[in-house]
Amino acid sequence: MACSNLTTMWVSSKPSLSADSSSLSFRSVLKCPTNTSSPPSRASSVSPLQASLRELRDRIDSVKNTQKITEAMKLVAAAKVRRAQEAVVNGRPFSETLVEVLYNINEQLQTDDVDVPLTKVRPVKKVALVVVTGDRGLCGGFNNFIIKKAEARIKELKGLGLEYTVISVGKKGNSYFLRRPYIPVDKYLEAGTLPTAKEAQAVADDVFSLFISEEVDKVELLYTKFVSLVKSEPVIHTLLPLSPKGEICDINGTCVDAAEDEFFRLTTKEGKLTVERETFRTPTADFSPILQFEQDPVQILDALLPLYLNSQILRALQESLASELAARMSAMSSASDNASDLKKSLSMVYNRKRQAKITGEILEIVAGANAQV
């Protein structure tokens, strides 16, 4: 029909050319193939565009879902951080009272030479590393940082020619060390979702028996210290011996302490065991100067120092958990922001393609209408 229309047009517009029938028929033949080719090209051009739009829409939906998930995880982590902080606050009366009691006891014991196994400093031949990691991922580099710290420390100990063993706390650390048989691991322990005295006791028991039986000469605690919601850092603390400030050396006199090592509040003044005094928030009654000791001072300290050890380990577990949750909060917050940006840009691309498709369709309709005239 289109061909016949074209033929009629040419005849009516230029009657002078009616005699040259051969050239006219040639032109008609030229037009027909052009019309024939347009339907298949139209069909082929529409299919990929529609497929692309569908893919884009699916992609946008999945990004939306991801954003919902990361937003929810962020809120859950924020709530858990609050609970972790409450746990630290709940433990404060114990810590404060313990420090005060240790201070008072040591004041009374200044005249005695006290020999307590947990404070005994031996030449260091073997070190135990307590590595505290989290149970789950999606918290940025939290687990990797502490594991790298542990690896660096292991390398240092090897360099100094010392033996070492690892006590791994937390699923991430457990799976890491399980895949590396060349690293000797004494125990794999679980951290649990909210550490309590029971978890700390499990670690303390292991550490206590290792040290008392003289299988190791030093115990170091690697965990992530909670500085603030946006900052935390892996640290190494010397847990045992509960020792005075200063360098601990092996039999060759080489220092084995990590550069950033920190000692706990137990220190010595003039060779006597003592405790640095902290500012107390809760008022407590003063100790009576005529205090009697039911047992030997050694036994008293034997009872107190394991409490101290346990509370230090619990503190480390709680700080590690708070750091993990803060890291997860940050990671999920970043993920939500990224998902939001991605959704925006994908929507723009989708809208542009949709408009291009509609414009193309309109142009085709207009061209078709013009052809009808």
Add this chain to the structure above:
Amino acid sequence: MTLNLCVLTPNRIVWDSEVKEIILSTNSGQIGVLANHAPIATAVDIGILKIRLANQWLTMALMGGFARIGNNEITILVNDAEKNSDIDPQEAQQTLEIAEANLRKAEGKRQTIEANLALRRARTRVEALNTI
């Protein structure tokens, strides 16, 4: 006059109120504390703390620590503490049996130390339930 008892563990305050009398297991045996007791500091063994209120006794399992007494105030710092009302009888009994089995199987100095400690803890929790 009454005593003020405070039992602290690393993650909570277990008890903080007035009592009439307590019986405490120390490393050198049990001691009873009434009002106006002399100032004293003692190590606390893994054992039972008995608390006498107006006209009834309560028991609590303590997992070792330290206690100081003075000015009618008792402060007990322990690794863990459980009131008898908080202890599940079946779970405690099972834990005791497991601890006994572990002690029989223990080899070497370290395992024996650990198994002994676990057994004493489990036994204390069972005793806290049975003592009246």
